[in-house]
Amino acid sequence: MASFAFTIDAECPESWARAGTITTPHGVIHTPIFMPVGTQATVKSVSPEELRAVGAEIILANTYHLMLRPGSELIAEFGGLHSFMHWDGPMLTDSGGFQVFSLGHLRKVSEEGVAFKSHLDGSPRTLTPESVMRIEAELGADIILPLDICVGYPCTTEQARAAMETTHRWAERALAAKQQYRPEQTLFGIVQGGFDAELRQQSARFLGDLPFPGLSIGGLSVGEPKAMMWEMLRATTPALPRLKPRHLLGVGSPEDLVIGVGLGMDMFDCVLPTRVARHGGLFTPHGRVSIKTARFRTEKGPIEEGCDCYTCRNYSAAYVHHLARTEEQLYYRLGSIHNIRFMLRLARSLREAILTGNYPQFRDEFLARYTPASEQVRDAQREKWKAARAQRD
């Protein structure tokens, strides 16, 4: 079996949506796909067997967190992340770049790499394009990402350009450095360019021409309005090679998945479904509901009528409400399982819609039915999470 292959199974004639198949050393992925995030070598509250049962085909782990604790050398001693965390399916690790810019303190970027202080103990650390390749080789994921610079929102065109150009040079260094490590790992490039359509196109073309078998789109969903994110994708996608899978980093919600697919994205990852679940937000075809509200106290039906997840097959919404209100651990599991299953079933439905030529209709019907959380609600939640995180640190 080749270590990596991507084939396109169908393309939507009216949008940029496509259905594909990715082959990795640990198994096959059917796109479009949602990737649950296991930040610290565990998808919060959910076991590997439960991930399989909800249809997860690939999961993501965070290099930044794992290099700090327990350390990538230790994980290598255990044969890599797969055996360390008991997940034998495909896996992707990010580069740590995003977390350095969002979590690390006192970071200092140079041509060489980035110096920062650990958010755990303040200890000084550095990452270079080369050291990231070593660390990710130690972690052993199937798909790995190179060190990049994420400028955030808002930023000037000059900041975005400088960050993109450094990201490009680091991408070339990462490709060179990867040679000495594990050939069965596949390195994707990361497209940057801030919120400037021309820079985005330039980055897509530059990275698309390098020998990366796939491309991740970075630097989006960092606080900008949704409309701006979609505008950036509309500029980026046409500049990307058709035959390489495209991964939209850190996105997103159910509606993001539906829209992103139409803008040519194949892979999505986000902590949102599990994080929202832990705060009581559960997905339904009509939008997110808050399971803690009084209306679920006596609800005999499941969270979502017809849902095939473990939670909905075995528990009333009233019981899940009870667990959420009493802050019982089982709640976090049941809520996370439901939301991950919702995302994966949605991804599968999108794939089937593409295969049968019905993507535009599926998208329109979904968006007509599904009420997204308002930007205001999302902002409030982001603040709450930040506060909770700051307290924990």
Next chain:
Amino acid sequence: MASFAFTIDAECPESWARAGTITTPHGVIHTPIFMPVGTQATVKSVSPEELRAVGAEIILANTYHLMLRPGSELIAEFGGLHSFMHWDGPMLTDSGGFQVFSLGHLRKVSEEGVAFKSHLDGSPRTLTPESVMRIEAELGADIILPLDICVGYPCTTEQARAAMETTHRWAERALAAKQQYRPEQTLFGIVQGGFDAELRQQSARFLGDLPFPGLSIGGLSVGEPKAMMWEMLRATTPALPRLKPRHLLGVGSPEDLVIGVGLGMDMFDCVLPTRVARHGGLFTPHGRVSIKTARFRTEKGPIEEGCDCYTCRNYSAAYVHHLARTEEQLYYRLGSIHNIRFMLRLARSLREAILTGNYPQFRDEFLARYTPASEQVRDAQREKWKAARAQRD
């Protein structure tokens, strides 16, 4: 199938240990047995399927917590606790008496019953022997307990005698009140008597002569030295009817199970195995270890060599250590599963030792190998838990 039956399968000739079989409407229980505690209609962190997989034959739920939240009437509307919480095996509910005395505020005992304020919102509540029978009928467990008075430690003989006498009168009222509810439920009596051997014997004889198909021993493990608890059991057991199962309420640790069986106890329940697990304490045949200590950081083997639990079959101690140190939710599950499995395997080993005439040898070997947590460590933990609980309220 009779709603309740108890048969003795074997008795140890050198101690009071016996192996038995209890039949209930939801299945059969092999004694000696440990019953995991699902205070709020969930054994913390563990799913019903996982309880089955670790060999749980019966679980306990707390009437006090459930009557306050979500309320026994609501649970009755869902067909009782079994269907509400998705557990179809045997279940026992306590009477709420113990929690009223340990958690409720401003309690006032009268001949009629006990008035107290909810630990959740301070709202005034009352429990009487009659209302407890109604509430437990609504919860629908297989085995139910009557309202009793737990005096705690230390207490005077006069306090213990008065509480015991009230408990006896309440026991008779509970028996009378139960008539109007569900005949398939089995009401056990609760033996009290503080720390006075004569009172304990008197209570055992009094309750043993009433038509209770089983007896629980209450008021122990409430802060007294271990030796005193065993002394009370040595006084109590000979006064108990041989043909009724005996349940030692709220006990205990692995060594308590081993010793308690020799003193004639058949059933045990305690939050200790799951609570200790959540704080990092995991059972091994040599005693409790703290998984958070540095020595497990690089441990490639399981927590307990040869353990057949899900955790030990699939994860290194180093991974469990990592999850515990990062306070990941999956840790609480993996730790709880291991400790419950340890208790249930221990109960099964005790049963087999009794059936093969080897209980005394098994007990002596176990106690020679197993180093219990010192009373000092246990006291410190109790204080920590109390503080954590106070904070949560």
